[in-house]
Amino acid sequence: MSRRTANRTRVIRALRERGPLSRRELAGIGLSRSTVTAVVDELVGAGLVTEAGGPARGAGRPAQLISLSPALGVAVGVEIANGVVRAAVCDLSRRLLAHDAVAVDERTGPEETLVVVAELVDRLLGGRSRDDVLGVGIAIPGPIQRGTGRNGRATTLKPWVDVNPYVTAAEALKLPIAVDNDANLAAVAEATWGAARGLRDVAYVYSAAGIGVGFILNGSLYAGANGTAGELGHTTIDENGEICECGGRGCLNTLANAASISLNLRRSHGRELSIAEVITLARGGDLGCRRVIADAGRHIGLAAANLYNLLDPELIVLGGNLAPAGEILLGPLRESMARRAIHAGEVLPPFIVGELDQDVVVVLGAAAVVLRDDERFPLPDR
Ligand SMILES: [Zn+2]
Incomplete structure (x- = not known):
């Protein structure tokens, strides 16, 4: 990897992990001011990032913030809970574009539930296709066993006991998947936005x-x-x-x-x-x-x-x-x-x-896992 490519990757990873940043904050990741200027100008030229006025910070005038371009793709967050599935779509500048919930019977099995999830996600994508989706974060109640990736018997979602939600969801949705439990993902949402x-x-x-x-x-x-x-x-x-x-x-x-x-x-x-x-x-x-x-x-x-x-x-x-x-x-x-x-x-x-709306906190966290992780959910090649 050339130094130029490496610096581009560092800037993109910082924007994925931390959200919109000023040029000064970008220099804080260990790049010189002149390198930040060169990399940002190049990324703006390539349409990968945009620069706009952010909220005022302190007494000074509002800093211009560098964001990843919303056109690069979206992240999807899904929550599979007792009696309901929820989903949300966020763009790479961390804006919530759409969210909704659908009731499901608590006894519904994983495959059938994922059919409902797929329909809900396609509806929330609106005019976009699944090709625009960088990945889907999925929240499940209860712990997921680290060794097997399965839901333990302590989960309150009984039809999912002993199921590997990662494998099952990847097969059903045909998209890159991350799975974690609801409490962990709600924590990520409050750490990202709240x-x-x-x-x-x-x-x-x-x-x-x-x-x-x-x-x-x-x-x-x-x-x-x-x-x-x-x-x-x-x-x-x-x-x-x-x-x-x-x-x-x-x-x-x-x-x-x-x-x-x-x-x-x-x-x-x-x-x-x-x-x-x-x-x-x-x-x-x-x-x-x-x-x-x-x-x-x-x-x-x-x-x-x-x-x-x-x-x-x-x-x-x-x-x-x-x-x-x-x-x-x-x-x-x-x-x-x-x-x-x-x-x-x-x-x-x-x-x-918490500061975030209880209806969306878990799905936001599930989407944030995708938004923040450039290694597991890389941007499309340009
Ligand atoms: Zn107990």
Whole structure:
């Protein structure tokens, strides 16, 4: 590779990994100002990047930002969840172009689900063809075993247990694929566009059917030796508690996930409420609903204190179906966490609701994995 080609590749990789950058920021990757000027001018001439005014930063005039050209292609993010599939299309300048969701029966098998995914993706591509797609990131609930690439039995998506989603999706969609679990990808989304931008050590607590954590440690996603890192929902809160679907007893999921919150209200409210209904009622002042959400917050706070004591993240972000509860959950959560966390004379990390819309946070993260990785999802040859 000539030096010129190598410098072009470095600039493109920096724009893929970090998003739009000023010329000064590009010089920060270890190129001289004159090299940056030469490479950027060449890339602008070739139509690979565009330069435009970005948002104002500080007091100075807004810096001109270099972005990859939206015409180069798109990244697709897909979420396969319980009862629903979602998808989003983003261009290489990191703009969200389209997104939507389709309901599917929870018992639907992987092949049939992927037919629905393919139709949804083709619809969201609009006038584009699949040739414009650099890759598809796919989010699956629960851990993916690192050795086999299969979904473990702990996944809440029962028809996918023991299935290799990477192989199955690559065959069905005929596109380059990346697969990861939903909590990890939501963490990537907040690190790309939201509350965790620019941070190196972040825990993203994601509540769907169960509660999982996506870890960004030292600036990279951390999956663990077997791919099961972050299964916060299966940490023991009550040794004598109810049996969890993992076979354990008194796991956080048996006390604080959406289903167990709703179950607590069956006697008082006469039927099983959805978690969205519970949160709406709590916001309206319903005491029972406020109480079960606060209790869930206290249990999550206990688990989060252990997480903090072990890993010391600089920020903890809450996302998923419990996030709309906001301070009704987070107040008791922080109190419970503070009681158990080591302080060592320092303040605890902020525990906040994520900045991104809960409907798109996971699919955005799935698309971001493709957008950010120039090695696995290279630009088309020009
Ligand atoms: Zn469990």
